[in-house]
Amino acid sequence: MAEKERRKDVNTENRDMLISIIKKLAKKEVDKIEIPLTFYGFGRVKYDANKCVACLKCYENCPTKAYDAVRLFDLSTVKNADIESLWWKRGIIFQLIRELAQKDLEGYVEVPEGLRGYGRVEHNEELCISCSKCADLCPTKALTFENEINMSLWFKGGKEE
Amino acid sequence: MIGVLICECNGAITLDLKSIADSLRREVGDVEVKIKNAVCIDGFEEFKDYEKLVIAACSPQWHERTFKNFAKKHGIKNIYIVNIREHIAYVHKDGAKKAKAQIKAMISKARAGENGLKKEKPKELKSVLIVGSGIAGLTAALELEKLGFKCYIVEKEGEIGGILKDVPIVYPFNKSGEEIIREIKSKLKNTEIITNAEVFSVSGSVGNFDISVMRKIEDLVEVKSIKAGAVVLATGIEEFKPHDMVEYGYGTYKNVITQLELAKMLKEGKVDADTIVMQLCVGSRDEKFFSYCSKRCCIYSIDHAIMLKEMGKDVYIVYMDIRTTWKSEEELFRKARELGVKFIRGKIVDILEENGKLSLTLEDTLEQKVKTLNADMVVLSSALKARETNTILAQLFDVETDSYGFFKKFYPKIRVVETRRRGIYLAGAASEPKSVKEAILEAKAVAKKIATELKASFERARASVNEDMCIGCEICYKLCPHRAITMYSAGETSKAKVSEESCKACGTCVANCPTGAVQLPGFSTKEMLAYIEEIMKADIEPKIATFVCYECAYAALDAAGMSRERYPENYLIIPVPCLGRVGLLDVFKAFESGASGVLLVGCLENGCHYGRGNKNAEMIVELTKAILEGIGLEKDRIDIIKVVNADYKKFVEKANGFIEKIKELPKLEVKV
Ligand code: SF4
Ligand code: SF4
Ligand code: SF4
Numbered sequence: 001m002a003e004k005e006r007r008k009d010v011n012t013e014n015r016d017m018l019i020s021i022i023k024k025l026a027k028k029e030v031d032k033i034e035i036p037l038t039f040y041g042f043g044r045v046k047y048d049a050n051k052c053v054a055c056l057k058c059y060e061n062c063p064t065k066a067y068d069a070v071r072l073f074d075l076s077t078v079k080n081a082d083i084e085s086l087w088w089k090r091g092i093i094f095q096l097i098r099e100l101a102q103k104d105l106e107g108y109v110e111v112p113e114g115l116r117g118y119g120r121v122e123h124n125e126e127l128c129i130s131c132s133k134c135a136d137l138c139p140t141k142a143l144t145f146e147n148e149i150n151m152s153l154w155f156k157g158g159k160e161e
Numbered sequence: 162m163i164g165v166l167i168c169e170c171n172g173a174i175t176l177d178l179k180s181i182a183d184s185l186r187r188e189v190g191d192v193e194v195k196i197k198n199a200v201c202i203d204g205f206e207e208f209k210d211y212e213k214l215v216i217a218a219c220s221p222q223w224h225e226r227t228f229k230n231f232a233k234k235h236g237i238k239n240i241y242i243v244n245i246r247e248h249i250a251y252v253h254k255d256g257a258k259k260a261k262a263q264i265k266a267m268i269s270k271a272r273a274g275e276n277g278l279k280k281e282k283p284k285e286l287k288s289v290l291i292v293g294s295g296i297a298g299l300t301a302a303l304e305l306e307k308l309g310f311k312c313y314i315v316e317k318e319g320e321i322g323g324i325l326k327d328v329p330i331v332y333p334f335n336k337s338g339e340e341i342i343r344e345i346k347s348k349l350k351n352t353e354i355i356t357n358a359e360v361f362s363v364s365g366s367v368g369n370f371d372i373s374v375m376r377k378i379e380d381l382v383e384v385k386s387i388k389a390g391a392v393v394l395a396t397g398i399e400e401f402k403p404h405d406m407v408e409y410g411y412g413t414y415k416n417v418i419t420q421l422e423l424a425k426m427l428k429e430g431k432v433d434a435d436t437i438v439m440q441l442c443v444g445s446r447d448e449k450f451f452s453y454c455s456k457r458c459c460i461y462s463i464d465h466a467i468m469l470k471e472m473g474k475d476v477y478i479v480y481m482d483i484r485t486t487w488k489s490e491e492e493l494f495r496k497a498r499e500l501g502v503k504f505i506r507g508k509i510v511d512i513l514e515e516n517g518k519l520s521l522t523l524e525d526t527l528e529q530k531v532k533t534l535n536a537d538m539v540v541l542s543s544a545l546k547a548r549e550t551n552t553i554l555a556q557l558f559d560v561e562t563d564s565y566g567f568f569k570k571f572y573p574k575i576r577v578v579e580t581r582r583r584g585i586y587l588a589g590a591a592s593e594p595k596s597v598k599e600a601i602l603e604a605k606a607v608a609k610k611i612a613t614e615l616k617a618s619f620e621r622a623r624a625s626v627n628e629d630m631c632i633g634c635e636i637c638y639k640l641c642p643h644r645a646i647t648m649y650s651a652g653e654t655s656k657a658k659v660s661e662e663s664c665k666a667c668g669t670c671v672a673n674c675p676t677g678a679v680q681l682p683g684f685s686t687k688e689m690l691a692y693i694e695e696i697m698k699a700d701i702e703p704k705i706a707t708f709v710c711y712e713c714a715y716a717a718l719d720a721a722g723m724s725r726e727r728y729p730e731n732y733l734i735i736p737v738p739c740l741g742r743v744g745l746l747d748v749f750k751a752f753e754s755g756a757s758g759v760l761l762v763g764c765l766e767n768g769c770h771y772g773r774g775n776k777n778a779e780m781i782v783e784l785t786k787a788i789l790e791g792i793g794l795e796k797d798r799i800d801i802i803k804v805v806n807a808d809y810k811k812f813v814e815k816a817n818g819f820i821e822k823i824k825e826l827p828k829l830e831v832k833v
């Protein structure tokens with residue numbers, strides 16, 4: 001798969017070394033731990049599809065190519081989004097769709113290739129190194145950082161090839 | 162072959178050096194070990210042309226330079242100093258095991274890399290841009306000219322002179338501010354003064370800044386590009402206008418004015434009032450406004466009072482404290498009293514105006530009475546505050562300001578004209594209120610500093626990025642305290658690059674890079690890990706990995722040594738340039754290699770010599786605690802302590818306490 005191809009050979013040497021040491025020292029395996037702060041490299045990305053405008057900045061800039069761009073526009077986001085907090089124009093479009101809709105807004109609409117602004121991204125946590133680049137770039141704060149480490153991924157080990 | 166030289170230091174190093182040397186010969190391959198007395202005097206000719214030499218002797222504080230000079234003379238490329246005197250012999254009863262481990266660790270490090278000292282490129286630009294044309298800016302220009310620099314002064318007002326130009330008399334010069342300014346200006350030969358102008362963009366780094374300046378000429382705007390090797394921020398100070406302090410009615414009553422407004426009247430020689438009351442500390446030393454002392458108000462209020470007295474006026478000064486710090490100032494204070502200026506300790510609580518006359522209610526805190534007083538004029542010695550424009554300039558030049566908007570000095574006591582960014586310097590009141598005398602001193606200091614900085618080509622290590630390994634995560638870019646890292650785009654990704662001039666070699670980037678692409682020679686991942694692994698083989702239990710920054714922390718341990726303060730030898734020293742160089746990998750590597758505890762020793766809260774290394778380290782400690790707990794280990798295994806060299810006792814106390822906690826914990830088990 002082309003997407004996976006993009007990810008080959010992403011070097012995370014130091015981080016891998018750290019994780020393998022922690023594994024060796026661990027007395028117990030836990031799924032996740034809470035951390036008192038997020039620090040570059042540690043923390044957990046949270047994605048809010050209702051806020052995402054599919055600008056694909058995260059997808060394009062993630063150093064480990066942890067995002068997939070999904071060409072499916074989730075209609076439920078039109079239903080769930082907080083119109084007030086959307087950008088003005090997007091708000092009008094969503095409002096119009098809501099008004100015109102003849103049936104419940106759910107399911108997916110396929111987005112034509114090359115069109116931005118609709119669709120969503122998928123975050124593959126096993127590839128993520130929590131650098132926070134995506135969250136810093138995301139214009140709508142659809143990506144935020146949680147004070148948590150998903151340790152289960154560390155213990156599962158190895159990158160997805 | 163790596164050379165190892167152990168110094169006897171005239172018997173001051175009371176360790177069994179011979180047996181240490183023997184076991185090194187036995188246990189470490191490919192080394193040449195020698196013991197010698199007074200290496201600092203005799204040098205080490207016998208290791209001529211060695212690639213690498215480890216010297217076990219006193220603290221590098223004493224003889225690093227000496228050893229480096231000998232190394233140059235003997236053609237030795239890399240030297241590594243192990244401090245077996247202050248850090249071992251002076252503080253432990255039997256330090257031989259620790260000494261052996263520290264030397265072996267240094268040999269491993271030497272084997273893993275090069276210390277990477279490289280000569281800097283000489284900087285060519287012999288021009289300096291100065292922001293602000295007050296006494297500090299002009300003096301800096303004059304001094305820099307003497308040293309062969311061309312200067313550009315950018316002044317945002319139409320006239321030069323800053324706050325000083327309005328001051329009617331300046332002691333001990335006995336001249337008006339205007340005269341002083343005029344005199345200095347007339348001496349300037351190679352300085353271009355650009356008035357009505359502001360800096361609006363800055364790029365480049367020390368030795369080579371490109372600065373655009375916008376100049377207003379009537380309705381037009383002219384843009385000028387200036388190339389400068391260094392920049393001096395000499396923005397000075399401005400007076401707080403106390404409109405918000407309703408008790409004084411400033412802005413409402415015509416005859417309630419500020420001290421600087423009085424200064425202008427005195428300069429004109431015309432003051433329309435017979436009874437004048439001055440209130441000191443208006444807004445200064447006041448939690449609601451400016452909690453600091455503005456330092457100059459006492460003295461220039463007294464100056465003005467004397468002038469008014471000499472004009473035959475009646476003068477009162479209402480004060481909290483009178484602070485006269487120079488010898489000559491105390492004399493002025495005396496003169497004012499002799500001339501009959503009336504000093505009242507207290508504060509004006511209310512002012513009313515009727516038919517142009519002011520009636521004052523004031524609290525006399527000495528007599529503990531409320532008094533009333535009539536006056537024709539009230540003069541408020543209002544706080545001196547940072548220039549509003551400082552915040553914008555700080556952004557443009559990428560330096561920091563404090564909570565009041567003054568520029569932050571690199572280090573409050575010993576590096577007062579430097580900022581955290583190389584090439585950007587401070588002079589005068591831009592960093593805090595100052596007297597004319599102090600501003601002149603700083604301007605002279607800054608000129609010398611720039612001359613050395615731009616002329617010197619130091620030998621020092623700098624970080625660099627391996628392009629092929631960098632994945633462009635921007636972590637280094639966001640963490641570098643000196644903004645030495647820039648990102649550039651390279652095809653689909655971006656990559657990091659280190660500016661040789663700006664990098665101060667703190668190692669923060671190295672500690673936190675997830676890939677290992679950015680490295681600092683001497684403290685690269687490989688060298689550090691090799692060092693940690695080796696030192697944790699020491700035959701001492703329990704072992705505590707002690708990361709010590711080469712600044713205050715290292716010096717504090719030296720000071721503990723000098724005063725022969727004993728602490729357990731379980732603290733195995735891992736020196737780092739700055740605590741910022743300690744990352745999670747280093748900490749966990751220490752645990753994996755056999756440490757039962759980890760202690761980070763760095764500079765005081767706001768004393769980090771690299772800005773925020775100790776703050777980063779604090780976060781690393783917090784994270785480590787959370788992870789330790791998460792994987793079922795004790796979070797008390799790691800701690801951090803911040804010291805200043807004079808307060809070495811704090812470290813000794815900590816060392817004696819921390820070990821007790823660690824001794825209670827079981828040895829860590831490592832799965833294979
Ligand atoms: S950067 Fe934010 S808005 Fe843009 S695609 Fe990613 S998550 Fe969505
Ligand atoms: S935090 Fe970094 S690695 Fe993780 S998804 Fe965002 S950009 Fe990618
Ligand atoms: S932290 Fe490392 S991988 Fe990330 S941008 Fe910097 S050098 Fe590259």
Ligand code: SF4
Nearest residue numbers: 641664665667668670
């Ligand atoms: S060593 Fe320090 S100053 Fe140099 S690039 Fe790295 S973080 Fe910046």
